[in-house]
Amino acid sequence: MWIKKRSGAKVWLLLLVLLLVQDGRCIKWLGLGRTSDTHTWTREACTSAKSAGLLERKQARACRAAPDVMPALVQAAKDTSTVCQQAFRHRRWNCSSIERAPDYTPELLTGTREQAFVYAMSAAAAVWRLARGCALGSLAACSCATPPRREPPSPSALISPSSFTTMSVSFDTLSVRNSFKWGGCGDDVRSASRMAKRFLQGATPPGTGGTAKFMHAVNMHNNRAGRRAVEQSLTLECKCHGVSGSCSVRTCWRGLGASGPSVAGSRLLRRYATAAEVRLRSGGRLPPLYHHDNLLYTTKSPDYCLPDMKRGSLGTIGRQCNGSSSGYEGCEYLCCGRGHVTRTEQIYERCDCKYISCCYVKCKTCSRIVKTYECN
Structure with a gap:
């Protein structure tokens, strides 16, 4: 009887390990961040990345189909690591474990808040880099964004009251329509989001187990939250035209600005603080009540105070702190x-x-x- 129990325990342990490996596979591509910027991506290079454990099967297939997107994704992997470590630099969990990709520690494999943030941030960085690649003309599948159908905002919505007097923005309806037009090269976030989704989705875990499917659904939800964070970061950018800077005509487009994926990272950090815990339901599906922007997690995080390698906690012993602060860095x-x-x-x-x-x-x-x- 004792031998049977021990054997059963080993089987359950093996199943748990397999589940963890499957659960973290869709962010193993972040290990591409260590790839040189001058690396040439060919079909053979995509296969080699899969053999090295950096890409899963569907990602390698997408890489071979469109190798021109890989430099943008390599940069997105670097952005994810930079933004994550910057956002959490003063916290107990400081995102240093992301540098271990693709060999993650348990806190990025077991459905924690931290895993939710990394999944969302990696998707946001991928969309941002792909959108910029579209606008710069470096990707064959996309270019500038299609101009919106609605008219640009009125001048009073674009000009700061502190810079101009009230009289300088008092235009009649006709002049408003003639003074503004859509133009320039907007960032094609919609196409970039579709490309990122195709690359990041990954395959549904094999088998009929509801737990694996549920974890996959949670991860894909967080991916979508990251993509939406970039869509919500689009801002109206305008350029003036006219004699001697008169700005008689203003050309406007919707762009992501020059601040990089950190803008979306700030949004996701706020959602990290309000992330919702979800439980397994029959069929491995998510409850319908969660909004697309929410981050979801399935496992409560450790407090990260003491080393606990089984839960992915490095502890804070030896960390430098701020003796005069009452915040996270205090x-x-x-x-x-x-x-x-x-x-x-x-x-x-x-x-x-x-x-x-x-x-x-x-x-x-x-x-x-x-x-x-x-x-x-």
């Missing part, structure tokens, strides 16, 4: 109440430098005291 929160060590260091550096004659610089040596705080 020592009270980051050190989980364990206290901290204050280290004082005197640093000497050159200062008050002055040019003497033509070619000589004379400087003084100044010292300053630097305090650092480290979690126990």
Whole structure:
């Protein structure tokens, strides 16, 4: 009897490991971030990436069908890592484990809030980079966005009241229509979103188990939330035309600006804080009550205070904190109440430098005291 129980436990453990591997496969492509920008993508390169575990079967197929999109996706993988680590740099979980792709730790495999954010952020970065590739003409499948059907906003909606007087924006209806027109090259987020969805969706996990299908549905929901975050980041951009800067005609388009995927990352960080927990239902489907913009998770995250490799927690022992802050970066929160060590260091550096004659610089040596705080 004891042998049978032990054997059964091993079987369940193996099934759990297989489930975890399947669950994290759709973000293994983030390991492409370590690929050189000068890497040439061919059909053979796509197959090699699949063999290396960076692409799953459907992703490798999409890569071979349109290798010109891969440089944009490589950059999206780098963006995901940069934005995630920047957003969480002061928190107990600081997103450092994303650098382990494709060999993730359990917190990015078990349906946590953190996994939800990474799935959504990776989709957002992919859409942003693909949309920019469309506008720059580097992708064969798309170009500039189709202009909206509705007319551009009136001048009063575009001009800041602090910059112009009330009289300067008092146009009649006819002049409003003649002064504004759609033009330029807007970012084709719609086409980029379709391409990203095709690449990121992945295949439904094999087997008939409802748990695997449910986790896949949750991950794909978070992917969609990331794509929508980019769609909601589109802004109206305009350029003036006219004699001597008179701006008699203003050409407008909808674009993503120059700030990069971090704009969508800020949206997703707010949704990370309000993410909703979901439970498995019959058939592995999601409840219909969740909005497309919500992030969803299935497993409560650890507190990340102490090392726990089984749950993907590195702990905060040895992390630097801010001794004068009461926020996430503050020592009270980051050190989980364990206290901290204050280290004082005197640093000497050159200062008050002055040019003497033509070619000589004379400087003084100044010292300053630097305090650092480290979690126990």
